[in-house]
Amino acid sequence: MKKSVLLGAAALAFASTSAFAQTEVVEVYESVNQYGQIDQWVGDCTQGRLINKNKDNWFITLEGGANMLFGKEDINADIKNRIDGNGAIYVGKWVTPTFGFRFGANWILTKGATSYGGEFQKWNSPWEVKKGDEWKTGIYEQRWMGLGPEFDVLINLTNWWCGYRPNRVYNAVLHGGAGAYWRWRYDERGEVKLNEFGGIYYPDSKWHSAHNTILFANLGLMNSFRLSKHVDFFIDLQYEMVNEPILEHLATAYLGFNFNLGKTGWDCPVVPVCADVTALRDQIAMLEAQVQNLEARNRALEAELDACRKAPKDVKKVVSGDCSQLVTIYYPINNYSLSAREQKVLKSVADVMLAHPEQKYQLVGWADNWTGTSDYNEGLRWRRVNGVKNYLVKCGVPESQLEVNIDNANLVATPEYDEFNAGVVEAKSAPLDRAVTIRLAD
Numbered sequence: 020m021k022k023s024v025l026l027g028a029a030a031l032a033f034a035s036t037s038a039f040a041q042t043e044v045v046e047v048y049e050s051v052n053q054y055g056q057i058d059q060w061v062g063d064c065t066q067g068r069l070i071n072k073n074k075d076n077w078f079i080t081l082e083g084g085a086n087m088l089f090g091k092e093d094i095n096a097d098i099k100n101r102i103d104g105n106g107a108i109y110v111g112k113w114v115t116p117t118f119g120f121r122f123g124a125n126w127i128l129t130k131g132a133t134s135y136g137g138e139f140q141k142w143n144s145p146w147e148v149k150k151g152d153e154w155k156t157g158i159y160e161q162r163w164m165g166l167g168p169e170f171d172v173l174i175n176l177t178n179w180w181c182g183y184r185p186n187r188v189y190n191a192v193l194h195g196g197a198g199a200y201w202r203w204r205y206d207e208r209g210e211v212k213l214n215e216f217g218g219i220y221y222p223d224s225k226w227h228s229a230h231n232t233i234l235f236a237n238l239g240l241m242n243s244f245r246l247s248k249h250v251d252f253f254i255d256l257q258y259e260m261v262n263e264p265i266l267e268h269l270a271t272a273y274l275g276f277n278f279n280l281g282k283t284g285w286d287c288p289v290v291p292v293c294a295d296v297t298a299l300r301d302q303i304a305m306l307e308a309q310v311q312n313l314e315a316r317n318r319a320l321e322a323e324l325d326a327c328r329k330a331p332k333d334v335k336k337v338v339s340g341d342c343s344q345l346v347t348i349y350y351p352i353n354n355y356s357l358s359a360r361e362q363k364v365l366k367s368v369a370d371v372m373l374a375h376p377e378q379k380y381q382l383v384g385w386a387d388n389w390t391g392t393s394d395y396n397e398g399l400r401w402r403r404v405n406g407v408k409n410y411l412v413k414c415g416v417p418e419s420q421l422e423v424n425i426d427n428a429n430l431v432a433t434p435e436y437d438e439f440n441a442g443v444v445e446a447k448s449a450p451l452d453r454a455v456t457i458r459l460a461d
Contacts, residue, residue: 069115069183075282080109080121082255082275088131088161090267095158096132103128103162105271111173116183116285119173125198126166129269133161164226165200165233172196185284192241192253200261202229234262243277251277313360317367320346324371345371345380345457348407352390352453355402357410365407368457369414376420379460382408384425387452400425407455422460 083106093101105128111121177190203226239257246252255273260266324345346368348361357365372380384404386396404423412418 069285069287071282071285076113076119076285077280078111078113078121079278079280080107080111080123080275081278082107082253082273084255084271084273084275086127086129086259086269086271088129088267088269090131090263092133092158093131093161093267096130096160100160101131103130105273107169107273107275109169109171111171113173113175116178117175119175120171121173121194122168122170124166125169125200126164127200127269128164129162129267131161131267132158134158162204163229164203166203167198167200167232169198169237170196171237183285186245188245190243190245190251192243193239194241195236195238197234197236200233200235202231202233203227204229236260237271239271248283249279251279253277309360313363317364321367321371324375345459347457348403348455349450350403350453350455352387352450353399354453355399355406357406362410365410366414369411369416372411372416372420373414376417379420379422381422381424381458381460383456383458384423385452385454385456386426387449389449397425403455407457 083104085102086105087098087102089101105126107123107125109121109123111119111123113119171194174193175190176193177187178184237257237259239255241253241255243251243253253273253275255271255275257269257271257273259269259271261269346364348357348364372378382404384400384402384407386399386403388396391399404425408418408421408423411421
């Protein structure tokens with residue numbers, strides 16, 4: 020019996036230590052960092068076990084209720100003769116929101132039936148037990164009182180399974196432990212008398228120590244309801260085993276209160292809040308896709324240029340419509356500066372030009388004639404084409420390889436519009452004229 024009690028308590032303690040506190044509690048702290056920005060720090064109870072100081076999370080328990088014996092021989096007695104009272108007082112502490120312990124004193128008064136005499140038999144009942152109209156041969160009424168120490172391990176199942184929440188109303192607490200009873204029984208005192216059946220009894224008998232100590236183990240479920248920060252009401256249902264000559268089993272029900280002392284909550288570890296970078300990731304992915312497209316375009320242009328360079332002279336003239344156009348640089352309206360993307364394209368073009376120093380190239384500047392005056396557009400064409408030329412020279416291309424011109428030679432006039440560039444005849448196609456083209460020179 021002693022070994023089973025100790026093993027049961029150890030198993031409960033081991034199971035409870037595997038429970039980590041989880042929480043929906045969010046405590047936000049803000050501070051200003053060295054750059055003048057506000058940092059946010061959150062109390063996150065999912066970051067490991069929550070353990071307060073030793074002086075915190077103590078409680079006192081007061082409870083009282085009833086018990087019923089249902090051992091092997093107790094079933095020979097009527098139910099009303101198997102129910103009696105019990106009570107207890109404990110002092111305990113929650114070590115984490117899931118695991119705790121308590122120790123205190125347990126008092127019990129029992130009624131039942133037994134085949135053993137002496138301290139197990141109700142002293143003033145020498146007669147055998149009668150259940151209904153039937154007398155139970157060799158079975159006697161049993162009644163004794165016990166008082167002794169008890170130690171229990173507590174596991175808050177609600178915090179374990181659902182996460183710690185300080186304002187939760189209901190908590191289911193599993194507890195198990197062991198203890199001992201010092202027992203009392205009636206003594207033979209006073210004048211002996213006969214009852215109506217001719218049996219003897221002692222009307223002045225008193226409770227006194229039976230000089231007998233027994234061990235017990237219990238397992239229970241406490242249904243706790245929060246009344247305030249420092250007071251909980253609970254209904255506790257327990258099963259208890261008592262080590263008598265014939266092992267006794269008890270079912271007990273308690274009503275009681277837990278009085279929580281001092282600090283009752285838990286301090287969560289404080290961690291920094293990471294900003295949402297989803298939008299930034301999406302933007303980075305889009306830019307990476309654009310870079311990959313440009314690199315593929317550059318590789319295709321290099322392949323076309325190499326094909327044109329390797330073609331025979333007479334063949335080059337035939338396919339000049341396909342190969343003479345090296346690249347086109349496009350601009351926003353009224354703009355002649357090069358974007359980072361276009362600079363990367365021109366850098367690749369410069370590498371091709373440097374690889375073929377014998378080849379000359381024609382740079383032509385364009386501007387649409389749907390916006391601006393003719394004089395302004397002519398200046399814009401020169402600024403665009405010279406900007407491309409200067410960048411290629413900056414990349415190492417000799418000026419002798421570059422021929423610069425604008426599109427004035429290809430202007431077309433119609434009755435409806437003054438002039439067009441590159442044969443553009445519709446307003447929606449005007450952006451195609453805002454460009455610089457690079458071709459193979461004849």
